[in-house]
Amino acid sequence: MRKKARDVAKxxxxxxxxxxxLHGYDHEASSIETQSKTxxxxxxxxxxxxxxRCFTFGVNPKAFQEARPTQQDLFNAHVKGVEVMLWRDGMxxxxxxxxxxxxxxxxxxxxxxxxxxxxxxxxxxxxxxPQTLKQIVHGS
Numbered sequence: 362m363r364k365k366a367r368d369v370a371k372x373x374x375x376x377x378x379x380x381x382x383l384h385g386y387d388h389e390a391s392s393i394e395t396q397s398k399t400x401x402x403x404x405x406x407x408x409x410x411x412x413x414r415c416f417t418f419g420v421n422p423k424a425f426q427e428a429r430p431t432q433q434d435l436f437n438a439h440v441k442g443v444e445v446m447l448w449r450d451g452m453x454x455x456x457x458x459x460x461x462x463x464x465x466x467x468x469x470x471x472x473x474x475x476x477x478x479x480x481x482x483x484x485x486x487x488x489x490x491p492q493t494l495k496q497i498v499h500g501s
Contacts, residue, residue, distance in 0.1 A: 378391060401495045410478055410485055411477075412452065414447065415474050416472065417472050422469065432462045440454075451479055453477065454477060460475045
């Protein structure tokens, strides 16, 4: 049985902020905003652990010139590999969290961000202990 394709979410609320020089390298800066009905103080940390994983891939310039793939095409090309890398770490892809793809034209790479959760019977490492929004913003 074939799995249903997971859709790559479209970005909303993205603003270009200009260029920033960091450690001698010029970077294009953007801001991404999201709206939440939960305030930091209201986050009680309910539910299971949610982990954000980032996977970086190099752009094949020749393939991109011939036919520029969509974000969905890129994700579909890598989803099996991403699932295998998560499985090695005892995690599974969160199907209810839409993946994000960011392009870096200077380094000719793109990053795929996915949500993951520990598989049944696997424990999180000390570095992966779940935190509430308030703990993340104000420190633990």
